[in-house]
Amino acid sequence: MTYKSERLGIPQMFDELVEAGRSRHAAAIELGSALLDGVIPLEFAGKRVIEELAPIAQCLKDVAADPRFRPAGLAVARWLVVFGKAEALRALFESACGLSEVEDKVDGVPNRRFVSDDELVATALAGIRERKWPNAHKAALDLAHQAEGISFDSTVSRLGKKIRGAMS
Numbered sequence: 001m002t003y004k005s006e007r008l009g010i011p012q013m014f015d016e017l018v019e020a021g022r023s024r025h026a027a028a029i030e031l032g033s034a035l036l037d038g039v040i041p042l043e044f045a046g047k048r049v050i051e052e053l054a055p056i057a058q059c060l061k062d063v064a065a066d067p068r069f070r071p072a073g074l075a076v077a078r079w080l081v082v083f084g085k086a087e088a089l090r091a092l093f094e095s096a097c098g099l100s101e102v103e104d105k106v107d108g109v110p111n112r113r114f115v116s117d118d119e120l121v122a123t124a125l126a127g128i129r130e131r132k133w134p135n136a137h138k139a140a141l142d143l144a145h146q147a148e149g150i151s152f153d154s155t156v157s158r159l160g161k162k163i164r165g166a167m168s
Contacts, residue, residue, distance in 0.1 A: 005090065014031055040092050045085075137160050140159035
């Protein structure tokens with residue numbers, strides 16, 4: 001899994017939508033609509049962006065139609081700076097555009113029963129002894145999907161600590 005920053009800019013949001021399988025046109029319309037509707041709040045220089053949203057949405061559509069598109073004139077200078085520098089929270093973007101992996105996992109398994117941490121620690125210790133996993137972290141990574149937790153990362157961390165504690 002590669003590192004993904006907590007905040008991302010408009011070009012990165014557009015690229016992620018295209019990488020997720022949307023056409024350039026569909027990505028531009030989806031992102032522009034989410035920005036205009038306020039579902040993905042943008043911030044620039046510590047303030048929420050509101051006035052520049054319509055030109056930004058239009059620019060997304062123009063860029064999708066022609067990647068070489070470059071707006072001209074001094075009138076667009078302010079919102080072009082905002083376009084390049086404004087950021088939004090990744091979690092809000094992924095949730096609004098249906099890219100959130102955590103939501104997909106939770107929605108896919110109704111009434112799911114979780115294995116207790118003690119059972120997972122015992123499984124991990126047996127697996128480490130049998131050389132299935134080289135260390136506590138690798139065991140926690142493989143077993144975390146069976147445990148209850150707010151996020152995958154926090155569950156891996158919690159299990160890893162418990163496994164290391166049981167090993168010593």
